[in-house]
Amino acid sequence: MDLNKRYTPQTWPDHPETATLEGKNKFVGFWLLLAAETVTFASLFATYLALKDKGPSGMEFSASGLFELPLVFAMTMILLTSSLTSVYAMYHMKNHNFKAMQAWLGITVLLGLAFLGLEIYEFNHYVHLGFGYTNSAFSSAFYTLVGTHGAHVVFGLSWFIALMLRNAKRGLNMYNAPKFYLAALYWHFIDVVWVFIFTVVYLMGVIG
């Protein structure tokens, strides 16, 4: 593979992410990883459901009294929007429009950071209420599930940022196009998980 080969929108392949064998391998491998991630998160969800509201006798916290829906609503909207902006980025990637792609990715990263900020605020808030990680089986399961998602957000953001900085001067080529594509896939997956978190943890938590 030649790194120096320059492409124009006219010579850019239809599916740059799978145009090389390396790209195709990465692409298939990454989807398989997502299947494994699905099982991972299912395990965390299952544990959360089994341990929901379980704690030592006299535990004062329960899901229905704890969660704050407006905050979660804002987080959901932010993350959903960031999923769309990364779709825009991929749209421009396929059109071989590097600048537009970087711009949309930049917006995605900003939205992701906003989400992360809110999540940190939320956790901090709960801890101040006295709902710490080691308080009960419920708190351990809650923080582990939502925190693992948060860790995925951190990793996704780092991935985006590294790719953007790394390739700022190089532009799009066949070597990095699959990487951008996979980072975007990862971001969508994070969104999918969040959809379940807000439904299963927060919405179903609030109604008790």
Next chain:
Amino acid sequence: MMKGPKKWRLFALMTALLVFLSGCGREEISTLIPAGKVAQDQFNLLILSSIVMLFVIVVVTIIYVLAIVKFRRSKVGEDMIPEQVEGSARLEFIWTAIPIVLLLILAVPTVYSTFDLADVTAMDAQNEDGVAENLTVNVTGKLYWWEFEYPEQEIRTAQELVVPTGERVYFNLIAADVKHSFWIPSVGGKLDVNPENVNTFYLEFDKESSELEEGVYFGKCAELCGPSHALMDFKVKTLNREDFDAWVAAMQEEQAAPTETLAQEGQEIFEQSCISCHAVNSAGAPTGFGPNLTTFGDRTTIAGFMEHDEETLKNWIADPQQYKPGNLMPAPEEINNGEPFSDQELDALAAYLMSLKVEE
């Protein structure tokens, strides 16, 4: 090369003979000599499934032996290239269908028995006076010993379970620390003793244990629970209903003080050092952290697995860790003002403990 296998075959034959000769194990503990309805049901399933499985093994063996005898290279020739057969739909169908039929034969009794053995609805049945119709025993698994509580009779004992024959006895199982598993092999399959929930099942005891060579059935912990998991044994005494009622009545009474001087001395030491963990009265509210010793003199073992004599008892009290590693009984130094028990004190304790009896 051929000399080796011939010798081995002879050896294998002798092994098989030995297996045959040593029979089915001991009556007190073998699942092959069932002593109750539950074990009998399970034994019947064992026989049924063994027959079905033997049939499978025979079929496979016949095809297999024929194949490796008929088609060895020395027979069919060095250069023979066999026909490259793809497969056969009919054969595939046959060896899919026959196993399914065999499995169906096994499936029906499996499902029936699974539900039958889990049926504990009669546990809560009461007669008109509000007294439970069936005997229930609450079993608590603790690190390397078993506590048996009879909630209706308001008595409790440890290490030796006493039950009536010829009726269903229901069990509630829970662990006080880590997970254990409650198993009386000759009377019925095991059930786990979990720390977070009560498990329930029933057993039936057909035969009075006095007819056995050892006088008791052997019970086991079947789930790894720490260093002394292997020593977490208990014994089961089965009495006919009359004797059982008498035993219960004796247990419910206030136990008499010892009459012998040595035993009285022992009682004094016991009340200074041991009483905070070990109760010597069966009735009333639960007391103590260690096994209830009301029936100690009646037992067949010390600590569930050792000879029941004074010498062993003294050794055990002097250094419990040596005999049952990891158990929670303190060393004498911790309960006797930092001193080990003297020989005299041990004699006295042993005499006292051996005098604790409810049976004649």
Next chain:
Amino acid sequence: MSSNSQKKGFGATIWDYLTTVDHKKIAILYLISGGFFFLVGGVEAMMIRIQLMKAGNDFLSAGTYNEVLTMHGTTMIFLAAMPILLAFMNAVSPLQIGARDVAFPFLNSLGFWLFFFGGIFLNLSWFLGGAPDAGWTNYASLALASEGHGIDFYSLGLTISGFGTLIAGINFLVTIINMRAPGMTYMRMPLFTWTTFVASALILLAFPPLTVGIFFMVFDRLFGANFFDVTMGGNTIIWEHFFWIFGHPEVYILILPAFGIFSEIFAIFSRKRLFGYTALVFATILIGFYGFMVWAHHMFTVGLGPTANAVFALATMIIAVPTGIKIFNWLLTIWGGNISFTVPMIYAVAFIPSFVAGGVTGVMQAIAPLDYQLHDSYFIVAHFHYVIVGGVVLAILAGTHLYWPKMFGTMLSEKLGKWTFWFFFIGFHLTFFIQHFLGLMGMPRRVYTFGADQGWDLFNAISSAGALLMAIGILILLVNVVMTVMKGERVGNDPWGDGRTLEWAIPSPPPFYNFAQTPLVRGLDPYWIEKMEGNKEGMVYAEPLGDIHMPNGSFIPFVISLGMFIAAFGAMYHTDGHAWALPVLIGGLAITFGSMLVRSLKDDLGFHVTKEELIADNERIQREARALEGGKKGGLK
């Protein structure tokens, strides 16, 4: 790099293996380290059998015995059986589908080093205050109560090596999906490749629950979480479920590649294509699928209730059907064939009755009410050793003999191989057959001692004697390996003479680029087809000779794994309040993530083997082959 015939110094060879991304060399690394752990686990097994050879023995103390039994199980499953099977998958699968390497050579190396450091970490527990002692199942209540760091070694070590295995699984899946040679359709793949594929799929979906469960264990023990702490609302049954949701597929992760190896052997040494290939493939897939629906049969006595027990009992019984299909198809493969009793074939032939015996006792235990008696008794010990030793270990020994020439270019002695076989095989049945009866006679498993009054003495003594025979067999194998390496007699492409699949079409060991030209596959058993048609070229090729693109070696996988190894110590000793622990944790993670960053920021585009180099290399290979023909013929013909 372009020629593997150059003589290298010792240091250069070590460096080469530390940095290699070549699937064939990684296979050798897996084989050596898996073999090493197999010996460690074997020594532990011998200690168990010595302790139990008579009633009331005091060879091991109670606590040590629990450590030994835990490490025996854990080592054999995670550090011996799986890696050795991964060795064969690495050595053979890419060749069987006509690929130049696996899809992710770098990750392949990373997977190995993660496994290796995880295994070393786990075994260091022996020297650092005590090994884990809660059984390989590590049930939560006992694991939380266990003192010292044993359980932490278990959790962190298995986390690290588990990541390695997951990576390996994904790698094989992608390789098989994307990199099959032209004409190699799914339904033309050799059965070993198929079983590699299905086993990798099981790894992909079964390891996450284990990882999550172990994470909970780590968090409970080291960071004060309460997943399994009953007093804080936790539930230990969650661990049991996660462990067995992983644990049951794990059994198939082990047994399916074993089936694959035996399928290859039956076909090769009967000179006959596999009978009912299609049925075998679908049986493999079905077994993989059922693997996820039956785990609770390990938990019949937990008290899940009769409905759950009945459902899982029935689901478990169904597995007997595809397994039976396989057995009968193998029988029909040798039926009408031309059977040559080489060492691999003897193992394969011995496997059938052994595995059938293990299989039928499995069905017996699927009968839930009967399992109440059998569970956690020596009956289950006998059963799973019949399956794992009678299936997996026999396959490993058979595969070692079968693929040794392909991996090393030399031939293990057939004579010594047969001695190994007889000692091992007889020892195996002697050890474990009798344990069925011990279980039925009321002996629970995992007991460090037993009283003389229970009637178990004789059978235990017999069992221990059998273990000794197995050990002798393995020692003979070691002698065999050493002698073969010392002698170093080279063999040609197809040393068994009846090879059917693509790996036998190229030199032993293959050049680092595998196939100078990608072969064209014209049916099932492609090499056999070409041989039968008298193709002098060896194969038909799908492309003209041209430059080959190959990946560069890299030291980064080693460093990434080392970083995690270091971090694990930090995490573990952090709870003891050592001041140095936190820096070590952070430092280790920094090494790991730093080297990952280096990897992603540095462009690594690999290199090209030119056409001229290929031609020169080919001439060398031809020359060596002629020399081999001229001298004594290697192998058996």
Next chain:
Amino acid sequence: MAHDTHDIHRSRAEFEFIKRKRATEMRGQLTSFAMMIFLTLIAFTLVAADFSNYLIVPIILLLAAVQVVLQLYNFMHMSNKGHGMMAFFMFSGIFVAFTIVLTMVTIVWW
């Protein structure tokens, strides 16, 4: 591994066509996004409106499932050509995931 792509030279018309096709696709993605937002709003409203749990829980789970389908098939292009194997593994993963969740809410008691 010598499978590098061959150079592509498109005619002007072809290029314009592909561009237009992508723009249309992008409008489709916007519609999906609008639907996701809408579904989320419904879910939150249902909970805020405080209906019976037996009504709300199945509905919001269904809404979540629909959103996931939208993400997977539209944003992540799982419906496109060449995704067959990936879809198979995703569904296998979802099957295992479902089994695990079902287990933990049924047979890990109370």
